[in-house]
Amino acid sequence: xxxxxxxxxxxxxxxxxxxxxxxxxxxxxxxxxxxxxxFPKQSLMLMATSNEGSKATYEQGVEKDKFLINHASLTLSTxxxxxxxxxxxxxxxxxxxxxxxxxxxxxxxxGTRLTVT
Amino acid sequence: xxxxSQHNHHVILSEAAxxxxxxxxxxxxxxxxxxxxQYPGQHLQLLLKYFSGDPLVKGIKGFEAEFIKSKFSFNLxxxxxxxxxxxxxxCAVNPGAGSYQLTFxxxxxxxxxx
Numbered sequence: 001x002x003x004x005x006x007x008x009x010x011x012x013x014x015x016x017x018x019x020x021x022x023x024x025x026x027x028x029x030x031x032x033x034x035x036x037x038x039f040p041k042q043s044l045m046l047m048a049t050s051n052e053g054s055k056a057t058y059e060q061g062v063e064k065d066k067f068l069i070n071h072a073s074l075t076l077s078t079x080x081x082x083x084x085x086x087x088x089x090x091x092x093x094x095x096x097x098x099x100x101x102x103x104x105x106x107x108x109x110x111g112t113r114l115t116v117t
Numbered sequence: 118x119x120x121x122s123q124h125n126h127h128v129i130l131s132e133a134a135x136x137x138x139x140x141x142x143x144x145x146x147x148x149x150x151x152x153x154x155q156y157p158g159q160h161l162q163l164l165l166k167y168f169s170g171d172p173l174v175k176g177i178k179g180f181e182a183e184f185i186k187s188k189f190s191f192n193l194x195x196x197x198x199x200x201x202x203x204x205x206x207x208c209a210v211n212p213g214a215g216s217y218q219l220t221f222x223x224x225x226x227x228x229x230x231x
Contacts (some may be wrong), residue, residue, distance in 0.1 A: 004160070032217060043207065043221040044161075045119070056121065093161070097217055108153075108161035 002028045006109035013084055013116055021079045021112045023094030028083045029074035030096035034106065035067075038091040050077040084116040119144035121208050123222035129218070130198050138193040138225050140182075140196050151209040151219065152182055152190040161207065167191065168213070183206030200231045 003026040013019050023033055031052045036044040048069050049057040056069035066088075068080040077096075081088055091113050095106040124139040142148060154166040165176025172184040184195045191208060208222040 034218065036221075041126075041223070044219075045224040046218055046220070049218060095161075095219075104217075105163060105166075106219065110160040 002026075002096070002105075002107040004091075004094065004096050004107045004109040006094055006112050008112060009110065010113045011115070013114070014117055016083055017084055018080055018082045019084055019114060020090055021081075021094075021107055021114075023077045023079070023096065024041070025075045025096040025098070025107070028096070028098045030077075030098060031074060032097040033077040034095045034097075035069060035077070035079050036093045038093060039110070040046060044093060047079075081114065084114070086116045089114055089116045119148070119210055119212060119220050121207075121220055121222035123225050125225045125230070126223070127226045129228045132200055133197045134229075136148055136193070136195040136198045136202075136227070138206055138208075140191045140193065140222060141189050142191065142208075142220075143189065143209045144210060144212060148210045149213045150157065150182075150184060151211075152176065152180070152191070153207045153208045153209060153221075154204045155207065155224075156204045161197070164193070164206075176228050198227070198229050200229045203224055203227060205227045 005021045005024045033050040035047045038044045047062045050069045050071040052071045058064045071077040093111040095108045120143045120179045150167040153161045154164050155161050165174050167174045167184045175181045180195050205224045205226050207224045209219040
């Protein structure tokens, strides 16, 4: 199956700094990637839809100036958490949409654990 | 906006027991339905999906799910669980019609005791 990687897997940063998380589709091209956030014992909440070559579409309540998304190529999307605060600590998961061989499916990355101190 | 409810937070079963995990969604239109599994320390993987056609869907590893439109349900079943089925299971929907954005339930943790 298709593989999606995320880097880093874990990051600890100080309050006020910015953190960049990468999401890569390793063996397929993804025109659309998605960014989710997961709190402990909660479901994945869609934050934004990232489209290659265009601006991301953010879900209601998600600050686009705080969570900067760039989808510069067909295999890479990045999420930058700017001026991070402790309440941004969470598990961030990306997925990439693959369309091939008659199948249309999302493949998920392993997630990035962000801790803001 | 659509929402997804998973009734059980944590299910504990012995090996060979039968499994049924509940999933209900709220959305008035056509939906695509999914079950994902997350094994400990691993990423989400698709178990099965329903887009249209036969409402009884068979997935990987012996799992199946039945779409009952009148009940807005998409329950996951397996006749006989194994210890290796220990994982967290997420039900998800998207409204179809060209939308690929998924709305997830809170997940059900399944623990299978050998």
